[in-house]
Amino acid sequence: xxxxxxxxxxxxxxxxxxxxxxxxxxxxxxxxxxxxxxxxxxxxxxxxxxxxxxxxxxxxxxxxxxxxxxxxxxxxxxxxxxxxxxxxxxxxxxxxxxxxxxxxxxxxxxxxxxxxxxxxxxxxxxxxxxxxxxxxxxxxxxxxxxxxxxxxxxxxxxxxxxxxxxxxxxxxxxxxxxxxxxxxxxxxxxxxxxxxxxxxxxxxxxxxxxxxxxxxxxxxxxxxxxxxxxxxxxxxxxxxxxxxxxxxxxxxxxxxxxxxxx
Amino acid sequence: xxxxxxxxxxxxxxxxxxxxxxxxxxxxxxxxxxxxxxxxxxxxxxxxxxxxxxxxxxxxxxxxxxxxxxxxxxxxxxxxxxxxxxxxxxxxxxxxxxxxxxxxxxxxxxxxxxxxxxxxxxxxxxxxxxxxxxxxxxxxxxxxxxxxxxxxxxxxxxxxxxxxxxxxxxxxxxxxxxxxxxxxxxxxxxxxxxxxxxxxxxxxxxxxxxxxxxxxxxxxxxxxxxxxxxxxxxxxxxxxxxxxxxxxxxxxxxxxxxxxxxxxxxxxxxxxxxxxxxxxxxxxxxxxxxxxxxxxxxxxxxxxxxxxxxxxxxxxxxxxxxxxxxxxxxxxxxxxxxxxxxxxxxxxxxxxxx
Numbered sequence: 141x142x143x144x145x146x147x148x149x150x151x152x153x154x155x156x157x158x159x160x161x162x163x164x165x166x167x168x169x170x171x172x173x174x175x176x177x178x179x180x181x182x183x184x185x186x187x188x189x190x191x192x193x194x195x196x197x198x199x200x201x202x203x204x205x206x207x208x209x210x211x212x213x214x215x216x217x218x219x220x221x222x223x224x225x226x227x228x229x230x231x232x233x234x235x236x237x238x239x240x241x242x243x244x245x246x247x248x249x250x251x252x253x254x255x256x257x258x259x260x261x262x263x264x265x266x267x268x269x270x271x272x273x274x275x276x277x278x279x280x281x282x283x284x285x286x287x288x289x290x291x292x293x294x295x296x297x298x299x300x301x302x303x304x305x306x307x308x309x310x311x312x313x314x315x316x317x318x319x320x321x322x323x324x325x326x327x328x329x330x331x332x333x334x335x336x337x338x339x340x341x342x343x344x345x346x347x348x349x350x351x352x353x354x355x356x357x358x359x360x361x362x363x364x365x366x367x368x369x370x371x372x373x374x375x376x377x378x379x380x381x382x383x384x385x386x387x388x389x390x391x392x393x394x395x396x397x398x399x400x401x402x
Numbered sequence: 403x404x405x406x407x408x409x410x411x412x413x414x415x416x417x418x419x420x421x422x423x424x425x426x427x428x429x430x431x432x433x434x435x436x437x438x439x440x441x442x443x444x445x446x447x448x449x450x451x452x453x454x455x456x457x458x459x460x461x462x463x464x465x466x467x468x469x470x471x472x473x474x475x476x477x478x479x480x481x482x483x484x485x486x487x488x489x490x491x492x493x494x495x496x497x498x499x500x501x502x503x504x505x506x507x508x509x510x511x512x513x514x515x516x517x518x519x520x521x522x523x524x525x526x527x528x529x530x531x532x533x534x535x536x537x538x539x540x541x542x543x544x545x546x547x548x549x550x551x552x553x554x555x556x557x558x559x560x561x562x563x564x565x566x567x568x569x570x571x572x573x574x575x576x577x578x579x580x581x582x583x584x585x586x587x588x589x590x591x592x593x594x595x596x597x598x599x600x601x602x603x604x605x606x607x608x609x610x611x612x613x614x615x616x617x618x619x620x621x622x623x624x625x626x627x628x629x630x631x632x633x634x635x636x637x638x639x640x641x642x643x644x645x646x647x648x649x650x651x652x653x654x655x656x657x658x659x660x661x662x663x664x665x666x667x668x669x670x671x672x673x674x675x676x677x678x679x680x681x682x683x684x685x686x687x688x689x690x691x692x693x694x695x696x697x698x699x700x701x702x703x704x705x706x707x708x709x710x711x712x713x714x715x716x717x718x719x720x721x722x723x724x725x726x727x728x729x730x731x732x733x734x735x736x737x738x739x740x741x742x743x744x745x746x747x748x749x750x751x752x753x754x755x756x
Binding site for chain 1: 580611614622628629645
């Protein structure tokens with residue numbers, strides 16, 4: 141990929157990630173909670189949040205016994221549009237993962253299935269205990285709710301606070317040791333969006349005749365994937381780092397409907 | 403990176419994988435359809451009955467309305483729903499409007515309003531027992547279903563009943579019809595897919611279902627519900643503190659400290675709660691226990707979802723989020739969030755009050 145288009149793709153991604161953070165913290169303007177479901181993992185209890193966390197919402201709806209039509213429609217619409225692209229381009233917690241992506245190692249590939257277990261566990265726990273169990277250990281809530289409320293004088297240092305700090309600490313250490321640790325192995329929102337990853341409009345295309353199998357892309361992938369022979373993986377967050385680094389331009393990130401042979 | 407051993411998927415293999423994916427889709431869809439089919443066939447012909455509000459608050463000479471929602475999630479029509487009163491306190495008249503709900507269509511809902519008219523009822527809590535009777539007819543055999551109902555009345559001087567127009571005419575989403583429509587759309591798309599072999603058809607169907615679900619959710623005010631969930635924060639929900647259950651019992655020290663506080667005429671304590679909040683009943687019980695030990699303490703419980711303007715007035719909103727449970731002393735403007743160590747905090751706050 142030419143230097144100019146590298147700049148374009150990765151700069152636009154950074155700009156959109158910034159927009160994601162800005163959208164997540166739009167409460168500074170004082171507009172309060174809106175009807176929008178956030179397309180990522182972003183705590184609705186965050187004092188500056190204006191959007192509803194999809195994972196928090198579904199737990200509440202399960203507790204209330206509501207058939208989640210609105211939630212389902214929003215999540216499927218997000219999924220069909222970009223799949224896990226939201227993880228790589230928009231989600232603020234994903235951006236934090238991104239900023240700590242030092243070691244893009246390819247390990248524990250099958251452990252990435254754990255996030256589906258987290259998703260199912262979140263739902264079952266909400267149903268069985270009639271409470272938002274996942275929120276009490278969610279590291280995004282640790283960062284976006286626990287800490288701010290401590291400074292606002294609503295929270296105190298107590299056991300639930302320490303549980304939050306422990307989960308945040310473990311996740312941060314994980315992120316430093318393995319790039320995108322949370323997104324790879326544990327994020328329930330990532331698991332939801334993963335379901336749509338292979339049918340979404342935003343996708344990674346591989347032009348096989350251009351690919352020389354050099355494997356450069358695999359060294360750049362923060363999710364530890366090998367785009368040169370598995371460009372349509374359920375874990376791909378469509379960050380486009382493989383495409384920007386591909387020496388022959390065989391990989392491209394496109395926003396278009398799929399055809400049979402893509 | 404290792405080059406030699408990488409196995410590239412050839413076009414042929416890729417196509418093969420694609421049809422495997424397609425069959426997975428078909429299998430999943432068949433499973434979903436089968437589940438819905440079973441759900442419809444195995445249904446008991448029973449209405450989903452719920453009533454609102456949980457506790458009717460009314461003054462000794464006033465009136466309050468309870469709405470009994472009747473949802474019919476089945477494919478059979480229900481007829482002649484009527485409420486019969488069993489136990490009613492003296493000085494209370496109850497009327498049903500309409501008297502009989504003649505028909506509740508399949509996958510639809512209706513409601514009966516019960517008007518409670520107190521005629522000099524002494525202050526206190528009362529329970530009204532009643533039963534709901536309705537019939538189901540299957541061809542020419544009909545049978546009668548009886549559901550017990552109970553209503554809790556909280557009669558207090560100055561109580562304000564909840565306005566009837568805030569009740570809404572639905573209680574949650576009723577029925578399997580939207581799910582059935584979604585299933586039919588998906589099944590149709592899969593049948594077309596089997597002949598045309600274009601995955602885009604299935605994706606479009608899923609997209610269509612998503613848009614339909616969004617629209618149906620908005621029609622049922624689920625977007626408002628989502629906003630409501632986001633804008634009220636209970637202290638134990640995201641782990642700001644642990645939730646407390648059960649009845650608090652005041653320590654001897656608190657009791658004597660309360661007795662030592664010089665009796666002002668009255669001090670009011672407000673507890674802001676949400677119906678789904680786990681710790682709120684504990685905060686309410688704590689304030690009740692305080693009131694039992696002191697003649698001068700009066701209290702009021704306020705549902706933040708019903709009376710958001712009160713929440714704003716008494717400053718229990720922090721950066722756009724109403725936080726419950728919140729115990730408020732309007733006199734000093736003290737706001738106590740949560741239930742951790744509430745006994746001591748409330749006592750300290752009361753001591754500081756004039």
